[in-house]
Amino acid sequence: MYEKLRIIFSIPELRKKVMLTLGLLAIYRIGFHIPLPMIATDLGASAGGGGAADFLEKVSLFAASDLRQATIFGLGIMPYISASIIIQLLGTVYKPLEELKKEGEAGRKKINEYTRYLTVAICIIQSWMYLKFMLMAGGPSGYGLINANFLNASGESLYFGWQIVAVMVMTCGTVFLMWLGEQIDEHGIGNGISLLIMAGILAQMPKALYELVRNMKTELTGLSRGQVGIETLILLAILFIAVVVGVVFITLGQRKIPTQSAKFTRGRRVYGGSRQNLPLRINQAGVMPIIFASSLLMIPSVFFGFMAGQFDTEGSMFKGLNLISLTMGDQTSYFFNLLYVMLIFFFCYFWTAITFNPKEISDNLRDSGTFIPGYRPGKRTTDYIEKVMVRITYVGAGFLALVAIVPTIIYGSLGVPYSIAGFYGGTGLLIAVSVAFDLVQKIDSHLVMRNYRGLLEGAGGGVTPVV
Numbered sequence: 001m002y003e004k005l006r007i008i009f010s011i012p013e014l015r016k017k018v019m020l021t022l023g024l025l026a027i028y029r030i031g032f033h034i035p036l037p038m039i040a041t042d043l044g045a046s047a048g049g050g051g052a053a054d055f056l057e058k059v060s061l062f063a064a065s066d067l068r069q070a071t072i073f074g075l076g077i078m079p080y081i082s083a084s085i086i087i088q089l090l091g092t093v094y095k096p097l098e099e100l101k102k103e104g105e106a107g108r109k110k111i112n113e114y115t116r117y118l119t120v121a122i123c124i125i126q127s128w129m130y131l132k133f134m135l136m137a138g139g140p141s142g143y144g145l146i147n148a149n150f151l152n153a154s155g156e157s158l159y160f161g162w163q164i165v166a167v168m169v170m171t172c173g174t175v176f177l178m179w180l181g182e183q184i185d186e187h188g189i190g191n192g193i194s195l196l197i198m199a200g201i202l203a204q205m206p207k208a209l210y211e212l213v214r215n216m217k218t219e220l221t222g223l224s225r226g227q228v229g230i231e232t233l234i235l236l237a238i239l240f241i242a243v244v245v246g247v248v249f250i251t252l253g254q255r256k257i258p259t260q261s262a263k264f265t266r267g268r269r270v271y272g273g274s275r276q277n278l279p280l281r282i283n284q285a286g287v288m289p290i291i292f293a294s295s296l297l298m299i300p301s302v303f304f305g306f307m308a309g310q311f312d313t314e315g316s317m318f319k320g321l322n323l324i325s326l327t328m329g330d331q332t333s334y335f336f337n338l339l340y341v342m343l344i345f346f347f348c349y350f351w352t353a354i355t356f357n358p359k360e361i362s363d364n365l366r367d368s369g370t371f372i373p374g375y376r377p378g379k380r381t382t383d384y385i386e387k388v389m390v391r392i393t394y395v396g397a398g399f400l401a402l403v404a405i406v407p408t409i410i411y412g413s414l415g416v417p418y419s420i421a422g423f424y425g426g427t428g429l430l431i432a433v434s435v436a437f438d439l440v441q442k443i444d445s446h447l448v449m450r451n452y453r454g455l456l457e458g459a460g461g462g463v464t465p466v467v
Contacts, residue, residue, distance in 0.1 A: 007452055014189070014446045021188035024180050025199050031073040031176075032203075036169060038150040038162050039070040072173040075126055077196050080178045083118040085288070087111060092354050119178060120171060127170035131163060189446075190439040198435040201428045208420045212236075232414060243406055247433045250399045253282035255392045257385070262369040276370070278361070280389060283396040285351040287430040290404050292351075293343035297336070301329035332412030340408070341401040348397035349390075358385040403430065 009015045091097040091111070100107040150162050181192030216228045256277040308321035330336055359382045366377040375381045411421040422428055447453065 004447075004453070007447065008443060011446065011450065014443070017187070017189040017446075021184050021190065021195065024184055024188065024192075025195065028073070028177065028180055028196055028199060029203060031173065032071050034072050036070050036072065036074075036166050038166060072169050073177060074130065075123060075170050075174045076200060077174065077177050077181065077193055079122040079126055079174050080115070080119045080181075080193065081197075082122055083115050086118060087115050089354065116175075116178065120175065123171040123174045124167060127167045128163075130170070131166050189442050191435065194431070194435040194438065198432050201432055208417075208422075211417060212420050228414075228416070232416075235414075236410070236416070236420075239406070239410070243403060243429065244433070246399070247403060247429055248437075250283050250396065250403075251430070251433055251437065253396075254279040255282060255388060256280075257372060257388060259365065259370050259372055262371065278365075278372075278385075280385075280392060281396075282392050283400060284356055284389065284393060285348045285396070285400075286434065288351045289344045289347035289397070289400060290430065292347040293340055293404070296343060297328065297340060301325050304328065331408045337405050337408060340405060344401045344404055345397045348393055348400060352389065352393050356389060358382045358389065361385055400430075 008018065087097070091101055097111065097114075100110055103110075150159060177196060178193075181196055184190065184192030184195060212228060212233075216233060218230065256279050259276050259278050261274050261276070302325075304321045305325035308318050308325060311318040311321070327333070327335065362378065362382040362385060365371060365381065371377050372381055372384060375384050407421040410416050414421075
């Protein structure tokens with residue numbers, strides 16, 4: 001492995017790309033230590049425990065941000081991801097966008113332009129809501145998070161001009177991150193946006209490990225909830241290895257459909273007739289189902305908790321809304337986990353139906369003179385591909401649901417903080433594994449062009465895994 005790393009840095013072009021990527025990622029991390037000028041403290045400390053703190057921690061885990069810190073990069077890259085998802089969904093139902101997708105490079109540039117405009121709009125809305133949430137989370141006065149020098153003369157509100165400044169600074173921060181991702185795509189190595197998200201996830205690991213070690217007891221605790229003993233640490237290590245192996249397996253898992261090209265004669269020679277495979281990913285939807293399901297489950301708890309705070313604590317409305325908020329936010333309840341699993345299955349099929357078009361694949365096979373043995377080109381091939389995808393999506397959704405609830409199980413059964421339990425599954429781990437494989441493949445492509453072995457090739461040869 002050391003020899004392969006030496007080879008990577010011995011190739012001038014590859015070394016330049018790697019160093020540029022590391023430098024841009026360092027700039028990205030530096031921005032998380034530059035707070036907004038009007039903020040006196042961090043949001044996580046004053047949000048306390050319960051729904052608000054858990055909400056911030058979960059969103060921060062997969063948003064390439066840290067919502068618990070009011071910094072210039074507080075929103076992270078999530079607005080751009082949201083805009084990309086919205087544009088992609090609209091592209092399946094809105095005819096002009098669908099036509100743009102078929103125009104090749106020119107259409108792709110136009111769609112990217114629309115995505116940037118939508119990102120700015122989402123940033124303005126989210127940063128304004130985020131600022132209001134900070135103001136309301138600062139204690140009885142509602143302004144404990146704001147530096148007193150930025151409040152108006154009566155001390156009852158932040159100057160409106162400073163509110164505009166905060167919104168613009170956070171919006172520009174996200175736009176700058178979007179630009180960083182594009183620079184990594186163009187001049188660095190790997191997918192820029194994915195690397196930013198992965199860097200945000202991995203940056204939280206040292207703090208989580210420190211909290212785990214700091215609260216650890218050097219004695220047997222009998223796996224008592226909330227106490228980290230020797231056996232708890234061993235169990236966490238075994239679970240982490242098992243989950244990572246499972247995530248790698250499901251990320252690389254494919255269902256290969258055998259195909260055969262038709263034979264044709266030119267002169268005295270016969271061409272075609274070769275056998276190939278049509279690979280279908282088991283986890284075709286990727287990490288999107290968990291993101292959608294997590295987002296939907298977080299919103300009701302926070303929303304009903306906020307609504308309950310608008311009524312008298314002794315009234316029936318407060319008790320009813322607070323009960324709904326607690327029920328939706330209780331991650332250890334069977335209701336929460338059952339709803340979580342159901343949403344993951346739903347979004348797996350929903351996202352696969354949007355992004356995977358069996359008719360288009362069938363038409364491409366027919367146009368290239370390729371067919372699936374036993375199935376006539378056209379509708380029968382389309383139906384067969386769709387049937388196979390439905391079956392393997394069920395398996396992928398089941399495994400995705402299992403990986404998604406592992407952090408919840410660890411968090412609920414062992415009492416381990418969510419900042420630690422979150423690394424044992426769910427969005428963070430899936431993103432980290434997927435991006436790591438994508439990065440390795442990009443590096444391998446440079447090594448193979450220069451007749452070197454890939455990073456994942458053994459001493460006796462082999463092939464690089466393909467997702």
